[in-house]
Amino acid sequence: MSPLVTAVQAGADFSNDTWWIVLIKAVGIIVFLLLSVLFAIWFERKVVARMQIRPGPNVHGPFGLLQSLADAMKLLLKEDMTVRAADKVIYLVAPMISVFSSLLVFAVIPIGPEVSMFGVVTPLQLTDFPVAVLYILAAASVGVYGIVLGGWASGSTYPLLGSVRSTAQVISYELAMGMSLVSVFIMSGSMSTSEIVNAQAPLWWFIPLLPAFVLYLISMAGEVNRLPFDLPEAEGELVGGYMTEYSSMKFAWFFLAEYINMLNVSAVATTLFFGGWRAPWPISAINDGMFNTGYWPVLWFGVKLWFFMFLFVWARGTLLRFRYDQFMKFGWKILIPAALVWVVAVALVQGVRRFADVDLRTLLIVLGAIVVVGVVVSMFIPEKAPPTEPEGEPEEFDAFADGYPVPPLPGQTLPPSPRRARVTVEATVTASEPTAPSADEEDPRG
Amino acid sequence: MMLTTVTTELAGQLATHLTGPVAASLAETGQTSTGEAVLFWFLAPVMVISALGLLFAKKAVHAAMGVVLVMISLAILYVAQQAPFLGVVQVIVYTGAVMMLFLFVLMLVGVDASDSLVETITGQRWIGLLLGVGLAFVLVGVVLSAGDLAPTGLDTANADGNPQAVASVIFSDHVFAVEAVGTLLVTAAVGAIVLTHRPRLTPLIGQRELADARVAKIGEGGVVTPLPAPGVYARSNSMDVPALGPDGEPLEQSVPRVLRVRGQERGVGGVRAEVDDELRHEIEGHDTEETQR
Numbered sequence: 001m002s003p004l005v006t007a008v009q010a011g012a013d014f015s016n017d018t019w020w021i022v023l024i025k026a027v028g029i030i031v032f033l034l035l036s037v038l039f040a041i042w043f044e045r046k047v048v049a050r051m052q053i054r055p056g057p058n059v060h061g062p063f064g065l066l067q068s069l070a071d072a073m074k075l076l077l078k079e080d081m082t083v084r085a086a087d088k089v090i091y092l093v094a095p096m097i098s099v100f101s102s103l104l105v106f107a108v109i110p111i112g113p114e115v116s117m118f119g120v121v122t123p124l125q126l127t128d129f130p131v132a133v134l135y136i137l138a139a140a141s142v143g144v145y146g147i148v149l150g151g152w153a154s155g156s157t158y159p160l161l162g163s164v165r166s167t168a169q170v171i172s173y174e175l176a177m178g179m180s181l182v183s184v185f186i187m188s189g190s191m192s193t194s195e196i197v198n199a200q201a202p203l204w205w206f207i208p209l210l211p212a213f214v215l216y217l218i219s220m221a222g223e224v225n226r227l228p229f230d231l232p233e234a235e236g237e238l239v240g241g242y243m244t245e246y247s248s249m250k251f252a253w254f255f256l257a258e259y260i261n262m263l264n265v266s267a268v269a270t271t272l273f274f275g276g277w278r279a280p281w282p283i284s285a286i287n288d289g290m291f292n293t294g295y296w297p298v299l300w301f302g303v304k305l306w307f308f309m310f311l312f313v314w315a316r317g318t319l320l321r322f323r324y325d326q327f328m329k330f331g332w333k334i335l336i337p338a339a340l341v342w343v344v345a346v347a348l349v350q351g352v353r354r355f356a357d358v359d360l361r362t363l364l365i366v367l368g369a370i371v372v373v374g375v376v377v378s379m380f381i382p383e384k385a386p387p388t389e390p391e392g393e394p395e396e397f398d399a400f401a402d403g404y405p406v407p408p409l410p411g412q413t414l415p416p417s418p419r420r421a422r423v424t425v426e427a428t429v430t431a432s433e434p435t436a437p438s439a440d441e442e443d444p445r446g
Numbered sequence: 447m448m449l450t451t452v453t454t455e456l457a458g459q460l461a462t463h464l465t466g467p468v469a470a471s472l473a474e475t476g477q478t479s480t481g482e483a484v485l486f487w488f489l490a491p492v493m494v495i496s497a498l499g500l501l502f503a504k505k506a507v508h509a510a511m512g513v514v515l516v517m518i519s520l521a522i523l524y525v526a527q528q529a530p531f532l533g534v535v536q537v538i539v540y541t542g543a544v545m546m547l548f549l550f551v552l553m554l555v556g557v558d559a560s561d562s563l564v565e566t567i568t569g570q571r572w573i574g575l576l577l578g579v580g581l582a583f584v585l586v587g588v589v590l591s592a593g594d595l596a597p598t599g600l601d602t603a604n605a606d607g608n609p610q611a612v613a614s615v616i617f618s619d620h621v622f623a624v625e626a627v628g629t630l631l632v633t634a635a636v637g638a639i640v641l642t643h644r645p646r647l648t649p650l651i652g653q654r655e656l657a658d659a660r661v662a663k664i665g666e667g668g669v670v671t672p673l674p675a676p677g678v679y680a681r682s683n684s685m686d687v688p689a690l691g692p693d694g695e696p697l698e699q700s701v702p703r704v705l706r707v708r709g710q711e712r713g714v715g716g717v718r719a720e721v722d723d724e725l726r727h728e729i730e731g732h733d734t735e736e737t738q739r
Contacts, residue, residue, distance in 0.1 A: 090511070130607050134534040138521075141542025145514070148549055152507055160553060167550040171543060178538075191609060410647055419707070 012110065012123035012194035021117060025126045029106045037259040041068040043306075044313045051317040072252065080248040085155030094153055095246070095253035098146025102260040104139040108132040109267045110194045112277045112297040124277075124298065125194060132193045133185070136268055137178060140223060144170045146257060147225075147232060151242035162241030165324070166225070166232035172331040173222035173229070179339035180215035183346040184272045197276030206273040211342045213273045215335060217311070220265040222331070224258065226312055228319040231327060266308035270301060277301040485526055489519045506552050510545060517541045528600045531609045674700040677714065681721050686712045 042057065042065055049056025057064030082091065112124030129135070144166060151163025185191050187209065188199035196205075206213040222229040233241030243254045270276060277297030278284060284292055291300075322330065349367070352358055397412040399405060408414055492515065499512035517540050524533035567573075604611050616624055649655075660670050674697050677689035686705050688696040701711045 087505070087507075090507070129530050130609055131530050131534045134531070134538060138534050138537035138542065141538055141546070142518070144542075144546070148546070148553075149507075149511075152549075152553060164550065164553050167546050167553070171546055171550070174542065407647065410645075 011190070011192045011198070012125055012128050013114070014123065014127065016120050017122050018120065021120055021122055022126070024117070025124075026107075029126060030103065033103065033106060033260050033263060034256075036263055037256055038068040038072070040259050040262065040309060041071065043309065044316070047310065047313045048317045051314075075248060075252040075255075078248040080250065081245075083154060083156065083245045086245065087153040087155065090149050090153035092250070094146045094150035095250045095257070096146075097149065098143055098257035099253050099260070101139045101143035101146070102257045102264060105136050105264040106267065108135055108193050109271055110197050110276055111301050112295065113293060115295055123194065124295075128192050128194045131191050133181060133191045133196070133268075133272070136264070137174070137181075140261075140264070141170065141174060143257065143261065146254070147242045150246065150254065151232070154242075154245035156245050158238045158240070159242050159244045162232040162234075162238050162244070165238075166242060168328070169222060169225075169229070169231060169331075172328065173219045173335070176215055176331065176335040176339045177219035177223055179336070179343050180212045180219065181272060182343045183209050183212040186343075186346050186350050193271050193276075196272055197278065200275040200278060204273065204275040204278070209273070209346070211338065212346075213269075215339050215342070216269060216273065219335060220269060221312065221315060224261040224265055224312075226262065227316040228322050229327065230321060231324055234321055236321070262309060262312055263305065266305050266312070267301075269308050270304040274304045274307075482526055486523070489523060493519045507549065510548055510552065514541055514545055517545070528604055529608060529612075531612050669699075676700050676702075679714075679717055681724075682712075682717050686710055687717055688714060690714065 045067065046056040046064070057067035060066035060070050082088065107126040108128055110123065110125040110128070114121055114123050147166045148163045151159040151161075151166065154160070184196060184205055187205060188196045190196060190199070221227070225232050231241075232238075233243060235241075238244070243251055246254060277292075277300055279289075279291040279297070279300050283300075290296075349363065352363060353360065397408050397414065399415075496512040496515035496519075500509045500516075503509040503512060517536060521533040521536040521541075524530075524536060606614070660668060662668075664670065674689050674691075676685045677687045677696075677700060679687065685702055687701070688698060688711070689700040691697045696714045698706070705711050
C-alpha cells in the first residue's frame with residue numbers, strides 16, 4: 001500500500017489525566033481564547049489598515065496593542081439598554097448561548113502531542129472521542145441559536161430580518177461545510193480529531209483533498225458571518241442586523257462569540273486539512289522529527305491558526321458583500337452539488353482501493369484519463385443556443401378575459417401604461433405661473 | 447463572566463468525558479451508577495418542564511425553545527449511555543436543522559397567540575385522538591416487550607467503536623428500511639418543489655441584461671452612467687429644479703421623471719425670478735412687500 005493509505009490509528013490517550021490536569025487545560029483554553037480575541041481585534045484592524053495604506057490603531061500601548069482593551073472598557077462602561085418591545089428572557093439568554101457554544105469547540109482541538117505537564121504525561125487536548133468533529137458541528141449549530149433568538153427577541157424589524165437571513169444561511173452553508181468534511185473522514189478513517197491529525201503524518205489533507213479544502217474555506221466564512229457572507233449583520237442593508245438593539249456588555253458578548261468562532265473554524269481547518277500541530281515539511285525532517293515533540297507543536301498550531309485568521313482579514317479587506325439572492329444561488333447551486341460530487345468521487349476511489357487490489361498510481365491514471373476524455377468530449381457538444389424570442393406578431397392581450405383581471409400569458413405583451421403616455425406636459429414653469437399644478441391634473445400616487 | 451465560562455466549559459467536557467467510565471460501569475454491573483443517576487435526576491425535570499412548556503407556552507418561539515431544551519438534554523443522556531454518535535447527530539440534525547427550519551417558518555409567517563383554533567379538516571380532533579391512542583398502545587407494547595430482552599452490554603455493542611456499530615446496524619440489518627425512508631423523503635421533497643414551482647411568464651432580467659440594454663441604447667441617446675442629480679442653488683436644493691450642465695444649459699434628465707410628467711418641475715429661470723423678486727422687495731422696502739403678500 002502507498003503512504004496515502006492510512007490504517008486506523010490510535011487517538012490521544014487521556015488515561016493519565018487527573019481532575020486538576022483537566023482543570024488546567026480547561027482554564028488554559030478559556031484564557032487562550034480570550035487573549036486571542038483581544039489580539040484578533042487589534043490584528044484585524046491593523047492588517048485592514050495596512051491594506052488600505054493607513055497606520056491603523058497606534059495610540060494605546062506599543063503598536064496600539066492595547067486598543068482592544070480600550071474598546072472592551074468602552075463597551076463595559078456603556079449604558080446597558082433593554083428595549084421595551086424585547087422578549088426579556090430570550091433577549092438576555094441569546095448572547096450567552098452564542099458565547100457558551102463558541103467556547104465548547106476548542107475542547108476537542110488537539111493543540112499538541114503528548115507532553116509532560118507537572119509530571120503527568122498527557123496530550124495537549126482537553127478531550128477527544130470518536131465523533132469529535134461532529135461534536136464541533138453540533139456546537140456550531142447550537143451557537144447560531146444565539147443569533148436567531150437575539151434577532152427575534154429584540155422585537156424590531158431589522159434584527160428579525162437579520163435572524164431570518166441567519167437561519168437560511170445556516171441551513172444552506174452547514175450542509176456544504178459538513179459534506180466537505182466527509183471526505184476527510186473517509187480518508188482518515190475516523191471522526192476523532194486526534195486520529196485525523198495522526199492520519200496526516202505522511203501528507204496534509206489539503207493537498208489530496210484540495211476541492212474539499214476550498215469548499216470548507218468558503219463555507220467557513222459563511223458559517224461565522226464574515227465578509228463576503230455577513231448578510232445577517234449587513235450594516236448597509238439592516239443597520240446592524242441581529243445585534244441592532246443590543247448595547248454594552250450584551251453586544252460585547254456577541255462580538256466575543258463572533259471572534260471566538262473565527263478562531264474555532266480556523267482551528268478546525270488547521271486540524272482537518274493542515275496537519276494540526278504537525279510541523280511543516282522541511283522543519284519536520286530536522287533532527288528526526290524533534291520539532292514534532294514536546295511543546296514545539298504549539299508554535300506550528302499557532303502559526304497555522306493565524307494564517308487562517310489572516311485569510312479572514314484579507315477577505316474582509318478585499319471582497320464585497322454578496323447580494324442575498326446571489327448568495328443563496330451560490331450556496332445551493334454551486335457549493336452543495338460540488339460537495340456532493342466530491343464526496344461521491346472520494347468514496348468511490350477509497351472503495352475501489354479497499355475492495356479491489358488496484359495500485360493507486362493506476363487508479364489515478366485511469367481517473368485522469370476519464371477526466372481528459374470527458375473534457376475533450378464536452379468540447380464537441382454544441383453550445384446550447386440562446387432561447388429565441390417568440391416570432392411573429394404578439395397576440396392581442398385582453399386584460400379582462402372572462403370578466404376577471406388576468407396577467408399576460410407567454411407571448412402576450414402588456415399595452416403601454418396610460419401614465420407613461422402623458423410625458424407631454426410642459427416641463428418648465430415660469431415664475432408668473434403657480435408652481436403647483438391644478439387639482440384635476442394631479443395624478444394620484446400608486 | 448470568567449467563572450461562568452469556566453463552568454460551562456467544564457460542564458460541556460465533563461458530560462462527554464466523565465460519562466465514559468460511568469456508562470462502562472453500567473454495562474458491567476447492569477446497575478445505574480451514582481454519576482448517571484445524578485445526571486438523570488438533574489436532566490429529567492428539565493426535560494419534563496420544557497416539554498410541558500411546549501404545550502403551555504403562549505409564544506410559538508418559546509414552545510420551540512422548550513423542544514430545543516428537550517433535544518439537547520436527550521442528547522446528553524444518549525452520550526451518557528455510550529451512544530455519542532446518536533447524541534451528537536441528534537443535536538446536529540434535530541436542533542441544528544429541523545428546529546432551525548421551524549424557527550425560520552415561525553419568523554417568516556409570524557405565528558402568534560391570536561391564531562384561530564378552528565378545525566380546517568372536519569373531525570380533525572377525533573382522528574388525532576385516535577392516532578394518539580394508537581401510538582400510546584404501540585409505545586406501551588414496545589416498553590413491555592423490552593422487559594424480555596437479554597441485553598448483551600454496551601461493551602459488546604460498541605466493540606468496533608460506536609459510529610462503526612451504528613453504521614453496521616443501519617447499513618446491514620436495516621438497510622432496506624433506511625433506503626425506503628430515504629426514497630420517501632426525496633419523493634416528498636421533489637413533490638413539494640413540483641407543486642410550488644411556477645413557470646416564469648417573462649424572461650428574467652438580471653444585472654447583465656440591464657447593462658447590455660443600457661449599452662445598446664447609447665446610440666439612441668441613452669446613458670450608461672446614472673442620471674445627473676438635481677440642481678443645488680443658493681435659494682433651492684429641492685428635487686424639482688434641474689442642474690446646469692457644463693455648457694450652462696439646464697439638464698432636463700436631472701429632475702425625476704414623475705415630477706416632469708406631473709408638471710411640477712420648476713425651471714432655473716423660476717428660481718432666478720424668485721431671487722430677483724426677493725431682491726426687488728429688499729430694495730423697495732417693506733410696504734411694497736406687504737401689499738404683495
